Amino acid sequence: MRILRVVTFLVLFTLVTGHENLNSHMFPRPLIIEYPEPHHHQLKDEVQLQCTSWRFAVETNNLGPWKTIPEECGNYVRQYIEGGAYKMDIDRVSDEAGAYAKSRDLGADGKDVWVFDVDETLLSNLPYYSDHGHGLEVFDSVEFEKWVEKGMAPAIGSSLKLYQDVLSLGFKVFLLTGRGERHRGITVENLMNAGFRDWHKLILRGSDDHGKTATTFKSERRNEMVEEGFRILGNSGDQWSDLLGSSASNRSFKLPNPMYYIP
């Protein structure tokens, strides 16, 4: 606020004391756009602090199930997503995962596995969520499935790079998604168009999986992989329900997602 007062003072002072010398086209205008940005405001700072703390609680899985983001964090989440911090976090996850993947010596039997979730891990639904308040609105499965059926979700850039890297290293890639079997066709098409190829298996929720939590569904599928002799060395997902449970991966990589929660 002090800087604002100084600018205002200097402007007035200049006008009062030096207006006869002013050459109007030299005056920096419009001054209004030079005001400190809203997030420097004290109240905004408090919201910023609270919402960062909330986001930590989300990302560390300290919160119980939640249906929408806190209303006061709407702008915060949008700013996080659109302002570059989300991308920075995602890129870092892929970098760490890639370094770990390279550090592993794989067996000659082709049984070393990397598991990827799909939504908000390989494919981004930001075009959908930016139209729906980035999590401010209660999840509407009918609306979301219309979006899924368009098959237009773009790849998350650094995830695509990681995907290609682990394939090159010799990992078998399993895609394990909470999407239902009825979306298999469009999901394959979307993934292929976004640049994802050569997965070993794409596992979607079948009719038997109805009513199971994602943690249970995904644990059961990982159990099957382990029973078939696969070794799960890496697992990338934006939900803790992608990563926790039985037959957990040797290393898990949690992508950020402050927009929704899947138990």
Add this chain to the structure above:
Amino acid sequence: MRILRVVTFLVLFTLVTGHENLNSHMFPRPLIIEYPEPHHHQLKDEVQLQCTSWRFAVETNNLGPWKTIPEECGNYVRQYIEGGAYKMDIDRVSDEAGAYAKSRDLGADGKDVWVFDVDETLLSNLPYYSDHGHGLEVFDSVEFEKWVEKGMAPAIGSSLKLYQDVLSLGFKVFLLTGRGERHRGITVENLMNAGFRDWHKLILRGSDDHGKTATTFKSERRNEMVEEGFRILGNSGDQWSDLLGSSASNRSFKLPNPMYYIP
């Protein structure tokens, strides 16, 4: 940066065009203290963003083992700890844990357990770490053990409240710490002086546990609890090695710790 340029421009402009009208005692001085604060500086903003991203990677367990915090994040971590955000995060964890604890119906057999880690979970070593760069220095076990033997680590306020709450609710409390048996005496004394009472068992690292990771050591001890018929409903710790592994708790609560990493 633009605001700085505008101020500079206005100052120069005022000096150049209006100096004959200037009454020097009216000039706002010293102008240097009115500059935007360091954290509004673009470079600082970038460091802030990078270090927040690093902290997320730490708290979500995405990083491999690390020995010191990134040098460029030294001020960031100090500011996080001392500026109130750390306390806000800790308080939120305890609130969430407390709400979960109250939501559980406990059995009549007294077998429902809450596990607490000690350092940076119940007791705070901030007096030590603030003297050692908040993680900028490589961990020095000799120095740290001298501090431990003083028995002067204060309680973390909201953890003490959670501790008392879960006891009142009827949980059995197990303290499971990486501290060695040789520190048992002073650890008990420190805990008691800080207000912690009535734990069911305090488990420290014995001579057999030498060389084990914390994840292994703590998993083994939790396995024993489960074998004895205890149900681990809650677990609070500042390290993922407190929380992951076998016989994991029904719900785990990750306290923040951007200062050090224990595998």
